[in-house]
Amino acid sequence: MTTLINNKIADQILAKHGTLENFRELRDKGVDIIQTEGLPVLKEEEYKFTAITKKLEQSIKNFGPARPVGLNKELLNKHLFEGFDGDLIVFDNGNFSQELSKLSGQDYSLVSLDQAQSENFGKIAKMEKDPFTALNSATFGNGVSIHVGKNKQISKPIFILFFNKANDGEVISTRVFIQVEDNSEVTFLENTVSLDDAPYFANAVTEIKVAQNAHVHYSRLQDESRKAIVVNNFETDIHRDATFTSSLVSLSGDMVRNNLSLNLLDSGCEGNMYGLYLLNGKTHVDNHTNVDHTKPHSESNELYKGILADHSRGVFNGKIFVRQDAQKTNAFQQNNNILLSEDATVNTKPQLEIWADDVKCSHGCTTGQLDEEALFYLQARGLGKEQARALLLYAFAGEVLEKISNEQFRNFVTEKVEERLGGSY
Amino acid sequence: MLTIKNLHASIEGNEILRGINLEIKPGEIHAIMGPNGSGKSTLASVLAGREEYEVTDGEVIFQGKDLLEMAPEERAREGVFLAFQYPVEIPGVSTTNFLRTAVNQVREHRGLEALDAVKFLSVMKEKMKLVEIDQKLMSRSLNEGFSGGEKKRNEIFQMAMLEPKLSILDETDSGLDIDALKIVSNGVNKLKTSETATIVVTHYQRLLDYIVPDFVHVLYKGQIVKSGSKELALELEEKGYDWIKEEVESASV
Numbered sequence: 001m002t003t004l005i006n007n008k009i010a011d012q013i014l015a016k017h018g019t020l021e022n023f024r025e026l027r028d029k030g031v032d033i034i035q036t037e038g039l040p041v042l043k044e045e046e047y048k049f050t051a052i053t054k055k056l057e058q059s060i061k062n063f064g065p066a067r068p069v070g071l072n073k074e075l076l077n078k079h080l081f082e083g084f085d086g087d088l089i090v091f092d093n094g095n096f097s098q099e100l101s102k103l104s105g106q107d108y109s110l111v112s113l114d115q116a117q118s119e120n121f122g123k124i125a126k127m128e129k130d131p132f133t134a135l136n137s138a139t140f141g142n143g144v145s146i147h148v149g150k151n152k153q154i155s156k157p158i159f160i161l162f163f164n165k166a167n168d169g170e171v172i173s174t175r176v177f178i179q180v181e182d183n184s185e186v187t188f189l190e191n192t193v194s195l196d197d198a199p200y201f202a203n204a205v206t207e208i209k210v211a212q213n214a215h216v217h218y219s220r221l222q223d224e225s226r227k228a229i230v231v232n233n234f235e236t237d238i239h240r241d242a243t244f245t246s247s248l249v250s251l252s253g254d255m256v257r258n259n260l261s262l263n264l265l266d267s268g269c270e271g272n273m274y275g276l277y278l279l280n281g282k283t284h285v286d287n288h289t290n291v292d293h294t295k296p297h298s299e300s301n302e303l304y305k306g307i308l309a310d311h312s313r314g315v316f317n318g319k320i321f322v323r324q325d326a327q328k329t330n331a332f333q334q335n336n337n338i339l340l341s342e343d344a345t346v347n348t349k350p351q352l353e354i355w356a357d358d359v360k361c362s363h364g365c366t367t368g369q370l371d372e373e374a375l376f377y378l379q380a381r382g383l384g385k386e387q388a389r390a391l392l393l394y395a396f397a398g399e400v401l402e403k404i405s406n407e408q409f410r411n412f413v414t415e416k417v418e419e420r421l422g423g424s425y
Numbered sequence: 426m427l428t429i430k431n432l433h434a435s436i437e438g439n440e441i442l443r444g445i446n447l448e449i450k451p452g453e454i455h456a457i458m459g460p461n462g463s464g465k466s467t468l469a470s471v472l473a474g475r476e477e478y479e480v481t482d483g484e485v486i487f488q489g490k491d492l493l494e495m496a497p498e499e500r501a502r503e504g505v506f507l508a509f510q511y512p513v514e515i516p517g518v519s520t521t522n523f524l525r526t527a528v529n530q531v532r533e534h535r536g537l538e539a540l541d542a543v544k545f546l547s548v549m550k551e552k553m554k555l556v557e558i559d560q561k562l563m564s565r566s567l568n569e570g571f572s573g574g575e576k577k578r579n580e581i582f583q584m585a586m587l588e589p590k591l592s593i594l595d596e597t598d599s600g601l602d603i604d605a606l607k608i609v610s611n612g613v614n615k616l617k618t619s620e621t622a623t624i625v626v627t628h629y630q631r632l633l634d635y636i637v638p639d640f641v642h643v644l645y646k647g648q649i650v651k652s653g654s655k656e657l658a659l660e661l662e663e664k665g666y667d668w669i670k671e672e673v674e675s676a677s678v
Contacts, residue, residue: 377513380473381527381583382501382534391526395517395566 007038009056009063010135013171016064017139022115026122030137037131046130047257049315049347050286055229055255059199064169065141066200068092071100071163079161079193081412086156086189092163094172094202095142106154108186113143113177121145121177124207125235130259132231136173136205143175148214154186157406164202164224165195174204180214187217189409194225199254201229208236208244212266215243217405221413222250222258226281230256240266247404249413250277250285251420261290264298264326275304276400278420279312279344286315293326293356300330305400306337307393308344316348318363324355333363338370338396390421397421426451426622427492427591432483433647434471441467443647444483449591452619456633456658457626459644460666465626466510468644469595472624473507474500487591501527502534504590508580508597515567520579521549523567528586552585556612574605581612592616593624598632610635630662643669 014034020027040047042054071092080088089110090100096112103110113121127134148154164172180186192202202224210216216236224230230253238244250256262271277285291300306314316335337346350363370392378388397417404410432445441464449455459465471478472485474497485492492500515523528548529539540548553560556578568576577597584592594613598606613636617623625636633641633655641658643651645666650673651657661669 371513374513374515376475376497377509377515378523378527379497380501380507380509381523382498382530382587383527384498384530385496387526387530388498391518391523392515395515398517 007035009053010034010039012063013135014138016062016169017171020139023122023137027138030127030134033127033134034131034138037134039131039135046288049313050255050257050284052229052231052255052257056201059227059229059254060170060201062166062170064171065139066093066164066166066170066172067168068095068097069163069165069167069195071097073100076100076161079191081408083408083411084159085408087158089144089158089160090163091144091160091174093165093167094140094174096144104156106156107152108146108148108154110144110146113145113175118145118177118179120179120209120237121207124209124237125205125233129261130233132203133205133233136175136203136233139171139203140173140175140205143177145177146179148180148184148186150181150183152181152184152186154184157187157189157409159189159191162190162192163195164192164200164228166198166200170198170200172200172202174202176204176206178207179209180211180216182212182214184211185215187406188219189406190218190220192222192224194228197225197227199227199229203231204233206232206234210236210238210242210244212239213241214239217245219247219404219406219409219413220249221416222248222253222256223416224253226252226254226283228253228256232256232258234259235261235263237263237265238269238271241268243270243272245272245274245403245405247274247400248276248287249400249417250275250279251416253283253285256283256285257288258286259288259290261292262300263292263294264300265294267295267297269295269298271298271300272403273300273302273304274400274403276397276417277304277306277308277314278397278417279306279314280309280420282311284313284315286317288317288319290319291321291331293320293322293329293331295325296327296329298326298329300332302333303400303403304335305396306335306346307340307397308337308346309340311341311343313345314347316346316365317351318349319351320353320361320363322354322356322359322361327356327358329356329359329361331359331361335365336396337365337367338393339367340370393421394418426488428486430484432471432485433481434467434478435481436467436478440481441478441647442471445647445649447642447649449622449624451622453640454617454623454625454636454638456638456641456655457624457644458628458630458641458658458661460670461628463644464647465644466595469507469510469593469624469626472593473497473505498530501587502531506584506587506589506592508577508584508592508594510595510597510599512568512576512580514569514571516569518567519564520567521563524549524583524586527583531587549586552582555585555615556582557608558582573600574602577601577605577609578612581609585612585616590620591622591624593626595626596628597625598627598629606632607635630658633658645669645673
């Protein structure tokens, strides 16, 4: 019965999107996978706590593609953050808008993703791993492809700004493809703006190749509307001596599922994953991360923190895979949660699979209330209770915020976090 | 300054304080001693406003105001300071930032203008000398990774910054070596004025060689069973608490 519903939704989405002519092979494969597997149901381990398909069935009325809403510069400028200095890439309902994007002439190439750019495209984010990746492959419209050549230091950040709104359809399929070649360095920033409160389903896929000795920072803010349903598949191939650092701050949404996969393909790789989810209302955010150590002498660090109020729910699932070849791996994982309400829930699960015998791996998770003793200590020094609470929560969150490498973006996100901590908590 | 009358307090239904009476005047130092479990730390906690304790009877008047009616932060702003027996480690909150917030809260309450960053730092530097605390500790997270001695010195440093009227030192000497003890005591003595009062809760007479009390009270089973001058502390050091226990038991028969 449930499978029927899942296929029904997948079929509706596919039918309403019609047959897209470009990327034939990729799209056909996506359709195949979707039609065989359907969208995930709760019984499936990977989506055990996050009933995204059911949520789609309940909230989404029109499974057609959301059409571009036609943005203007004024609106755009409203959503730039203070001190922003870099390149701006704008998406209008999942479609790259060349017209509104603004490049400062830095030395890399950016093209609309409407035809095959590279043999890597569609191979980094694996459709077999998650049906939503397959669905995106079948449905994405006009994405973006970024190529940073060898030995380039891209000093100003590249800011990708997504504008989402249900418009003549409620499915938004975003696709980003990035290749950073040997010895290059670049910082990406991302924010998504909901233009109104109507529900939509944003199904995004981002693929990144980080070539030998390249260094990539990628910071994202998720602060969409209370009705937004979001699935995010973000996968990177990290090559020899390369570093990739992801920071992800989630503040809002109805149901949000983030899949983050780092494939450490060679020796000397470093993969860092930092996350903060600061939730209230009924927001549900699920972070599934996966780091795959395949060769010796690689390192991964992971820190996810959650503060949950009201009826919100957080899910953390952190997979660390250390293959037999990957001796001398260092892999660290930590997930800490503070529950501010009796109705808030966290499900946290570390998942370590280690096949090599000479590795250093550690993981830990904690879930608890705000430390009453610390609260009293601060009060006993004259801080009001609310102020003391905010200070403690902010200190808790700060450890993740400080990992956002771009200062202006960090300030922007920090301000949002402070607003939340000083307000509804 | 402080009047405690027939104070009863309990935690989770167990009565710990069973009628404490105490009068403290400006300029005085009172030592509270007693065997383990006699209620010493409970008294300190109740005065500072720790919520786990329920006051079931009695009253505490501090400078003409009902102390028990006040939230912990109000007590602090009014001038009550508790040096914690176990100072709490707070990751992510730097000592400097936290103290500046605290000092300015207290100043605002007393009708003084807030200290700006420059003034605050100069006051801080001056007070740091009092307890010979290292500048490096100030930029670190509050008490995180501090040694036992550093934590206790940090308590006295905070006391110096907040300029309380009544300071309660809850076993500040426990676990300190003699050098640290001297530094801490020296800080307390330098901060003492004819306007301020101090309650020293301790287990060991040793501290009272350095912070000389005007009065010594012995707490036993939640009551002050004996009060005297500093000589009482020496007597306790020599003879232990058993004779006091016996005195109490025989009197109650």
